[in-house]
Amino acid sequence: MSDQDIAVLSVATARTRTVPARHDLILEGDVPGPVFVMLEGWACRYKILPEGGRQIMAFLMPGDTCDIQTGSLEVMYHSIKTLTPARIATISPREMHELLENRTPIALALIRTQLVDEATLRAWIVSMGRRDSLARVAHLMCELFIRARNVGLVEDGELELPISQIVIADSLGLTPVHVNRVFRTLRKENAMRVDVGSLVITDPARLAVLAGFDDAYLHRRVIRTVASQ
Amino acid sequence: MSDQDIAVLSVATARTRTVPARHDLILEGDVPGPVFVMLEGWACRYKILPEGGRQIMAFLMPGDTCDIQTGSLEVMYHSIKTLTPARIATISPREMHELLENRTPIALALIRTQLVDEATLRAWIVSMGRRDSLARVAHLMCELFIRARNVGLVEDGELELPISQIVIADSLGLTPVHVNRVFRTLRKENAMRVDVGSLVITDPARLAVLAGFDDAYLHRRVIRTVASQ
DNA sequence: CGACGCGTTGATCAATTTCAATAAACGTGG
DNA sequence: CCACGTTTATTGAAATTGATCAACGCGTCG
Numbered sequence: 064m065s066d067q068d069i070a071v072l073s074v075a076t077a078r079t080r081t082v083p084a085r086h087d088l089i090l091e092g093d094v095p096g097p098v099f100v101m102l103e104g105w106a107c108r109y110k111i112l113p114e115g116g117r118q119i120m121a122f123l124m125p126g127d128t129c130d131i132q133t134g135s136l137e138v139m140y141h142s143i144k145t146l147t148p149a150r151i152a153t154i155s156p157r158e159m160h161e162l163l164e165n166r167t168p169i170a171l172a173l174i175r176t177q178l179v180d181e182a183t184l185r186a187w188i189v190s191m192g193r194r195d196s197l198a199r200v201a202h203l204m205c206e207l208f209i210r211a212r213n214v215g216l217v218e219d220g221e222l223e224l225p226i227s228q229i230v231i232a233d234s235l236g237l238t239p240v241h242v243n244r245v246f247r248t249l250r251k252e253n254a255m256r257v258d259v260g261s262l263v264i265t266d267p268a269r270l271a272v273l274a275g276f277d278d279a280y281l282h283r284r285v286i287r288t289v290a291s292q
Numbered sequence: 293m294s295d296q297d298i299a300v301l302s303v304a305t306a307r308t309r310t311v312p313a314r315h316d317l318i319l320e321g322d323v324p325g326p327v328f329v330m331l332e333g334w335a336c337r338y339k340i341l342p343e344g345g346r347q348i349m350a351f352l353m354p355g356d357t358c359d360i361q362t363g364s365l366e367v368m369y370h371s372i373k374t375l376t377p378a379r380i381a382t383i384s385p386r387e388m389h390e391l392l393e394n395r396t397p398i399a400l401a402l403i404r405t406q407l408v409d410e411a412t413l414r415a416w417i418v419s420m421g422r423r424d425s426l427a428r429v430a431h432l433m434c435e436l437f438i439r440a441r442n443v444g445l446v447e448d449g450e451l452e453l454p455i456s457q458i459v460i461a462d463s464l465g466l467t468p469v470h471v472n473r474v475f476r477t478l479r480k481e482n483a484m485r486v487d488v489g490s491l492v493i494t495d496p497a498r499l500a501v502l503a504g505f506d507d508a509y510l511h512r513r514v515i516r517t518v519a520s521q
Numbered sequence: 522c523g524a525c526g527c528g529t530t531g532a533t534c535a536a537t538t539t540c541a542a543t544a545a546a547c548g549t550g551g
Numbered sequence: 552c553c554a555c556g557t558t559t560a561t562t563g564a565a566a567t568t569g570a571t572c573a574a575c576g577c578g579t580c581g
Contacts, residue, residue, distance in 0.1 A: 236421025
């Protein structure tokens with residue numbers, strides 16, 4: 064992207080706002096509005112099923128964008144909720160349209176970030192389909208560690224996730240009680256520390272072994288996204 | 293897209309080739325080459341795990357495109373294999389680059405198809421995480437029915453899938469044995485017929501009920517893709 | 522003809538869920 | 552600052568879904 068593209072992007076994301084934890088940014092059934100760019104904090108995409116269960120489909124951390132839907136899908140098929148207090152930038156549909164129409168490099172960057180997102184979704188499907196609960200949890204921990212490291216969230220080789228075990232359960236298709244038992248194992252392996260409302264990854268290498276983690280899928284992935292430019 | 297855009301696309305996809313069933317179009321670890329566009333036949337994205345299990349992450353049918361990776365991801369994290377004899381068009385990386393750089397409407401169309409693909413991947417995650425085996429199979433049947441109908445593959449209200457139960461099992465994270473038992477139920481419900489190497493969806497409405505199918509997620513989805521233009 | 526892949530069924534096994542109960546941490550209003 | 556309601560973590564025991572193991576029939580293809 065040219066300096067000018069970056070400048071335009073900076074202007075578009077200049078308007079930020081803060082939202083509290085557990086706040087829905089958009090709900091299933093809503094017509095997609097502005098594009099959100101996470102600047103601080105964590106959020107997730109999720110869907111509530113008729114029987115009451117919740118399935119989380121993605122975690123959003125700083126640098127991630129949500130809802131490029133603009134003009135494409137009529138309504139949201141899932142909701143997005145903050146997991147922590149967050150600061151987000153919003154780009155109006157009009158601005159977004161203008162950006163995509165007249166700034167080819169930005170459109171191409173968006174295509175690349177979508178490819179990365181798709182790769183992540185596919186990796187989740189592999190985990191949910193063919194990995195047992197231990198490998199599943201460990202694999203997710205690895206993914207989050209690497210993504211977080213790419214945006215500078217890892218300190219002293221450790222990552223603190225401001226996330227409850229319930230959230231992990233809802234993202235892996237497991238039960239909170241079972242996730243708890245898995246974390247007990249991971250703790251015994253000295254791979255993690257577990258506190259209320261917070262998980263600390265202390266030994267990602269150990270986790271990678273337990274997960275059978277193919278670091279190729281994220282290690283070499285495109286690090287910079289539209290938002291982090 | 294303008295007439296000219298469509299003309300350029302037609303030229304780019306004019307060169308077609310046929311491949312037999314069970315033929316790998318690209319393997320995990322390969323450097324992405326040309327973009328494939330399915331014109332006839334079925335294929336799937338899949339990954340083989342160290343322990344030998346296979347997980348299918350997507351079904352590709354006429355109109356779908358594979359591997360826009362060009363210039364973005366260094367290597368493939370999964371493979372793509374034909375399930376039936378197929379005819380495909382290929383667009384060279386050079387052509388693709390040219391298309392994306394100079395044909396904004398085409399790039400925007402690509403963004404939209406990626407959004408649809410992402411929505412499908414998320415729906416799979418929901419199924420794998422929170423639906424039992426019966427709803428899972430039924431939901432997949434609904435998805436395939438609607439996608440196939442959108443590209444004119446449904447005849448007399450029925451869809452014949454040239455797919456084995458093993459393939460279904462590998463896409464849903466189930467066992468072939470168990471999938472077989474589920475199909476027995478679906479057959480009893482008169483929702484499907486089952487032959488060797490072929491599944492026939494006869495009553496999609498019944499399937500939708502069994503699946504708790506939220507037809508919003510695909511019903512209103514963007515039907516036309518880059519390829520079907 | 523024979524090997525192989527696929528569908529089918531039965532019997533048993535095991536991973537994960539469900540149910541239940543307790544305790545610790547947190548936020549809120551008084 | 553405390554009481555109380557709520558959320559989360561934790562553990563045990565029982566129940567269940569789906570996996571695993573095993574066997575057989577059948578059609579296809581070389």
